[in-house]
Amino acid sequence: MLPKAVKALIRQNKLVQPTSGMAKGYAQANLVVLPKDLAFDFLLFAQRNPKPCPILDVTEVGSPEPALVAPGSDLRYDIPKYRIYVKGQLVEEVLDLEKYWTQDLVAFLLGCSFTFEAGLLDAGIPVRHIEENCNVPMYITNKQCIPAGVFRGPMVVSMRPIPQEQVVKAVQVTSRFPAVHGAPVHIGDPAAIGIKDLSKPDFGDAVTIKPGEVPVFWACGVTPQAVAMTVKPELMITHAPGHMFICDIRDEDLALF
């Protein structure tokens, strides 16, 4: 099914489930919605930290239409499930934003690792958490993002174990996709970026690391959500984990060359 058809079902609440594997070949995106008075600082934070915060689209103030990546769609309805945070506290999960959308909100769509994982799989590189049918392991690092205005915080990374002989290829493949986290931020020793124990991720699930495999770390889209949360905004809206926005642009449209 093409993105528009999938989104039509989502809009009717007929597809309330994680979007992984839907509309194969098309890019999916993380959602962060903030009040306008935080929008400049957040956009600047993303601009300064493009690896964890790769921006695919930003709506005009008050408009729910992501005009660049899915013209005609409506971010109030076209995601399967949303999370509502008031002053940094999760208060509700909802299926649409009818009740919460106001004219002073700005929606940010941020690139998602699904795109580069498709690239890894196409190149014959295993993606362990897909094989093990669990969530990718994510870790809070000792690398601080570059602050911007009120926003600051550590970079969160995701980890994928890669066979030693395919590490270079994994760097090359993901370098093609800077709009979806791009090249790894670290290869090898977890301690070097402040990770004590790979078997205890801060988010997601631990995965098997086989002999001869190297842990490779990519900047993770959880970073901007975590950072936005620290300032306890009056209202912040995100997608529910795994319930992404499906763009009308293809993964390959995000490739550098």
Place this chain on the structure above:
Amino acid sequence: MLPKAVKALIRQNKLVQPTSGMAKGYAQANLVVLPKDLAFDFLLFAQRNPKPCPILDVTEVGSPEPALVAPGSDLRYDIPKYRIYVKGQLVEEVLDLEKYWTQDLVAFLLGCSFTFEAGLLDAGIPVRHIEENCNVPMYITNKQCIPAGVFRGPMVVSMRPIPQEQVVKAVQVTSRFPAVHGAPVHIGDPAAIGIKDLSKPDFGDAVTIKPGEVPVFWACGVTPQAVAMTVKPELMITHAPGHMFICDIRDEDLALF
């Protein structure tokens, strides 16, 4: 001389001249300063149009320090010459911003073609306006930038004639530098992007196109200045043409790989 030494002279007004060729190997940048109330729209415009508006740094509101590309330097003093625009009209050229800087200004530094021209020369590709010791020819195209908030306008391009057999190489070399306009936006027929006569550029100087050479067009840093001007901001400050800000980062720091 290294960037800090050059900027020390500039700060003392001992070097009031175009910066081309100074601190070789280091990146230079275009300056646009706008009031905070326009900053979000302008940052979003740049985000949506990275080829004409490649952002290298944005200062915190009221701060004149470009903390990413030249920590410790001061944008009020460290550029040889500035232009002051009030409601879209050029009112003055000044050697520092002492008189004009206020706590509600935001400064944007945008990548400049000097960096990728160094890359072209290193690859043995001629750069005609350097050979002919004149300004690069620039043209207003029929390609509209993606609007953002109050900002909209056509893309301005610069043109360099490239020998037929070096066009592919020119694409590859400049693709490495997305932070300074990146790959060309068009190769060949000027009419296809709305340019009627290459001998009559809208800005800069016409250059010789030799037999066997193809006109190759890159997005140009004049675009954001031209676009910012159209909304006639109460105050807008830019560098004077050719009098750029010299960053402490190297051209190669801006290379993708």
